[in-house]
Amino acid sequence: MPAGDDEIWREDAVLAGIDTAGLDLISLDVFDTLLLRRCGPPEAVFPLVAQAARACGALDGAITDYAFTLLRREAEARARRDLIPAAGRADITLDDVYCNLRLPGSDTAALARIERETERRMTVANPYVAGFLRHLRRCGMPVMLLSDMYLSASDIEALLNTAGLPRGAAYDRLYVSCEQGAVKSGGGLFRRMLADRPSADPARMLHIGDNVMADQAGAQAAGVQAVLYAPPPHWTTLTGREGRLGVPQQGPLAPLRGMTARAGAGTHDRFWFDFGSLVMGPVAVHFAEWVLRHTAERGVRRIAPLMREGGLLSELMAAQARRLGLDMDIRPLHVSRGALLLPGLEGFGAAELEAISADSVYRTVGDLAGLLGLGPLPDSLAGQAGVPLIDLLGAHRRDGSGAFAALRDWLLDPARQAAVRARIGHARGLAGDYLRQELGEDGPVALVDIGARGTMFERIARAGGGRHDLHGYLFYATPEALHRMAAGMRIHTYMPLTAETIERARIIYRSPQFLELLLNGEAETTTGYRRAEDGQSVPVTEPAAVPDWQRAALRAGYAGIRRYAGLCESLGVGWGQEADPAAVLGILFRAVHLPTPEEAERLGALVYDLNDATRATQTLCGAGARHRLAALCRTVRPAMRLSVALQTRPSEVPWPQGALTLECPGHLEDMIDGARGDFGHRAICRQIIDMVQAAGAGRLVVCAAGGRGGMGPTFIGAAREAGLGLAGYADLLVPAQGDAFEGVPVLPLAAAAREDCRFAAVVSVGYGSAILKALREGMHGDSRPLHCFWFDGTEFRTTVIADGRDDREESL
Missing domain, CATH: 3.40.50 (Rossmann fold)
Structure with a gap:
């Protein structure tokens, strides 16, 4: 751990609550308490062993990672079943395990050696507990380590040394079940420790560990006080739901998020802090890390994350660049769909009108008139002011309805059309100047957006007159982004472009509002550009029209994201590179597609401004959306509810899965579990x-x-x-x-x-x-x-x- 991070333990809600006054000795569990595996849970080591073993010929090439994991698990169970009762032993060794794994074509001694090497490569110190341990040692507190483990004491001491926790400096003695002839469960291993200190009072000792039976009940059986260092319930619930959707629980995301789940929320609302740290934190932090690495490798120095989430992404990337010693120019770009709508038009005629009408399901006739700077609508169109343009266009294309034709004729009156074209030219000049000021005209520029179609990159290129060397970076992408790539636009995606991830991206894009809200925070909306007194073109912004409680929620979410970023920073370089992008996407997919009831209730109450040249706002799971979903559930057979709900209009049902969770409790879980159709x-x-x-x-x-x-x-x-x-x-x-x-x-x-x-x-x-x-x-x-x-x-x-x-x- 980097120097200066020892006080990080105070951010751990469990450790910060421990009162050491009156204690003479503290003991700690080792694995999943003091030491973590950067690959995730203990069994995540086994596929890595299989890969290394096949590479060196110690394992038959036909034995897959999955098969080896099952075989290794069975060998351990067989060793425990046969050896412990027969030999009267308390625990088994790693050699016992591999003696029960006699695979033709495999080298069991080499497999055991590879597993030890893999454990050494994967094991790191938990920064919270390691910081707490160092605090204890500075206070002169004796510390013992106890572990129920098949690895020997010398193996575990080597892991501790590698993690920067050597015996003497970090702890006094290590007790391991397979060598001591006793386990923590039932108190046996604790009694061995006490036997070495006959004058010690167990009541003045404290043990900290993650297993309720071994660490809590075991310590208490020996008369030792205990603090359970178990994952919080909300973390268990979240990962369980992710597992149901096939989101991998291996790799560094598991320990990173598990540690973050322990952080205290301070004065922030716990729900929003946790959602920020456990869901939005991995999305923002690992995407930002990837963009920074990708651009640095390709010599792209100017990085322009698009507002509104650009403020947060710029902050994260700038901090990472400083840590890595990279000389990068990272500043957010104030753009929006609404601000670039007029500058992105080549002219104004029937084709442009249809394109504007089809561009948004929310933009109304009245919104368009205001955008184009026109006066009041004529009497013949006044009744259509609140009607979405896309509805008029659809009716016109379907049966030649006259409302759209009347709007078109009014807008394309020669004098009015000339005024609109002049307004477009003025807007294009302001936007073009702003882009030149911010992006320069020499060298490549990285435009960074969360997702999903690359539309904003296209609009920026058009508004900038095609003079910039632009490279687009997306967290997730839909097929429309691929179409733009095929047309020559340079777009890079964090998520892998597989059939599964693209389908998941499409579902996320159907309801992206709370993703954008929680990444936007309290950033203002860019509505256009104006000429400042010094002649510079500057953005015009407006605050988001959201209630005060929502601002507090967004601040708590940001605090959670920053907590996750801070933990990643304390662990040093490398963890983010090992995070699986498909798993990071899966975290977000789960939040959208299988929310908990509390997530549906609280996220569903968020108010979202549409940021596309309209004044409209939505409540994600408001009364209207819930009413429509309830009616749908009464008329559609259960097996089809989710599929039909996803086809509803986003303007009427912004987040179908949230509304379904509230209106039909348990339905999504039943659908997902039943759809697996496996054994x-x-x-x-x-x-x-x-x-x-x-x-x-x-x-x-x-x-x-x-x-x-x-x-x-x-x-x-x-x-x-x-x-x-x-x-x-x-x-x-x-x-x-x-x-x-x-x-x-x-x-x-x-x-x-x-x-x-x-x-x-x-x-x-x-x-x-x-x-x-x-x-x-x-x-x-x-x-x-x-x-x-x-x-x-x-x-x-x-x-x-x-x-x-x-x-x-x-x-x-």
């Missing part, structure tokens, strides 16, 4: 969860079969996402799961039947009846009814067991 367990789990919630249960025991290969992990993830509490996990086939499975306390099936919690989810299609039999046997003598929710392979059922023999079915 995954999620649809079954969702239905069982709906049954549990309909019964009024908020907490339950999970009864499954097959460990990680069964339905249990999927159900646990879906239950947490739904806000259900999990009292325990019991497995018919793999009872030896340690003290916790996926963070849930492990119980024998007989004990699960006697838990105080009287609701159980039986999550196995093939073994459901056998699990119920085991629960029934465990309930002999217990008259309390146990409500079991399950799927028998053909129908969903609720079975109530009492006294171990009295079964009945309930209808919910």
